[in-house]
Amino acid sequence: MKKNWWKILSLLLLVYTIVGGLLMDVPRLFILNETIRNLYFHVCMWFGMMILFTISFYYSIKYLRGFNLRNDIFAQQYAAVGAFFGILGYATGTLWANYTWVTDQSQSLGSILKEPKLIGAAIALLIYGAYFVLRGSFTDIDKKARISAVYNIFAFAMLFPSIWIIPRLVGSLHPGAPGSDSGNPALNFKDIDSRLRMVFYPAVIGWTLLGVWITTLKIRLQLLKDKSLINE
Amino acid sequence: MNKKLSRLFMLVFGLLANMVVSAQEAEPQMADIMRSNGKIYVVVAVCLTILLGLFLYVYLIDRKINRLENNKD
Numbered sequence: 384m385k386k387n388w389w390k391i392l393s394l395l396l397l398v399y400t401i402v403g404g405l406l407m408d409v410p411r412l413f414i415l416n417e418t419i420r421n422l423y424f425h426v427c428m429w430f431g432m433m434i435l436f437t438i439s440f441y442y443s444i445k446y447l448r449g450f451n452l453r454n455d456i457f458a459q460q461y462a463a464v465g466a467f468f469g470i471l472g473y474a475t476g477t478l479w480a481n482y483t484w485v486t487d488q489s490q491s492l493g494s495i496l497k498e499p500k501l502i503g504a505a506i507a508l509l510i511y512g513a514y515f516v517l518r519g520s521f522t523d524i525d526k527k528a529r530i531s532a533v534y535n536i537f538a539f540a541m542l543f544p545s546i547w548i549i550p551r552l553v554g555s556l557h558p559g560a561p562g563s564d565s566g567n568p569a570l571n572f573k574d575i576d577s578r579l580r581m582v583f584y585p586a587v588i589g590w591t592l593l594g595v596w597i598t599t600l601k602i603r604l605q606l607l608k609d610k611s612l613i614n615e
Numbered sequence: 616m617n618k619k620l621s622r623l624f625m626l627v628f629g630l631l632a633n634m635v636v637s638a639q640e641a642e643p644q645m646a647d648i649m650r651s652n653g654k655i656y657v658v659v660a661v662c663l664t665i666l667l668g669l670f671l672y673v674y675l676i677d678r679k680i681n682r683l684e685n686n687k688d
Binding site for chain 2: 402406415596603
């Protein structure tokens with residue numbers, strides 16, 4: 384019997400996220416108004432993506448240390464679900480920005496398109512997109528696994544500079560940029576309101592566990608498919 | 616049918632206009648009316664239904680893969 388408690392934990396945390404996230408008190412802020420509740424959904428997608436990409440990075444290194452194809456499958460599927468979370472985060476971000484970033488006449492679609500956080504996130508997702516293109520372009524399984532594992536390490540090395548560091552060196556409308564009074568939203572204990580934190584952290588864990596669950600399903604399917612290739 | 620549709624549009628546009636207006640007022644305007652008349656619970660119920668449906672779906676796939684794994688061995 385496998386241990387499944389964390390799947391139930393994920394369900395409970397996400398039920399709490401929706402009930403608490405929609406009903407509990409949030410700080411009353413200008414411009415953001417009720418949309419601050421997106422913190423429990425939009426931001427969690429990005430956190431989930433970063434955690435899944437980190438796991439993928441771990442398995443790529445593990446693959447390169449022993450050349451066990453099993454680890455390559457793990458790395459591939461974690462990256463796939465991570466990229467999916469990233470796309471969801473990007474899509475929800477466009478919706479949120481559409482209603483909160485265009486607040487006066489000087490801000491238009493043009494100013495949003497120049498937004499460094501958006502460009503950085505797009506670069507990061509495209510780099511991971513290239514990972515899947517690279518994987519698909521090999522016919523030799525071992526070569527595919529080796530080169531894509533090395534590429535995955537490069538992609539992970541580019542991830543944090545492009546989504547965190549560069550947007551913070553230049554001005555940005557996104558919270559956390561220089562000039563805005565929020566230093567490190569979501570992680571800094573002084574910045575984020577304690578009412579938000581009570582739902583936000585469980586939400587991150589819940590969404591990430593759901594992502595991990597979906598990934599384990601994809602891994603198990605792939606292992607079934609490739610059973611003849613993997614010598615355990 | 617058409618009437619209902621146009622009413623729905625009016626409601627949606629009304630809500631959007633509200634959001635735009637609220638940015639200019641002195642006190643940040645929140646969806647207090649939705650809370651006081653209890654309609655927010657409808658939203659919570661809808662979101663919970665979707666979430667439970669998704670989890671049921673993932674669970675069923677999980678069970679199916681379990682069966683596949685057991686058959687092969």
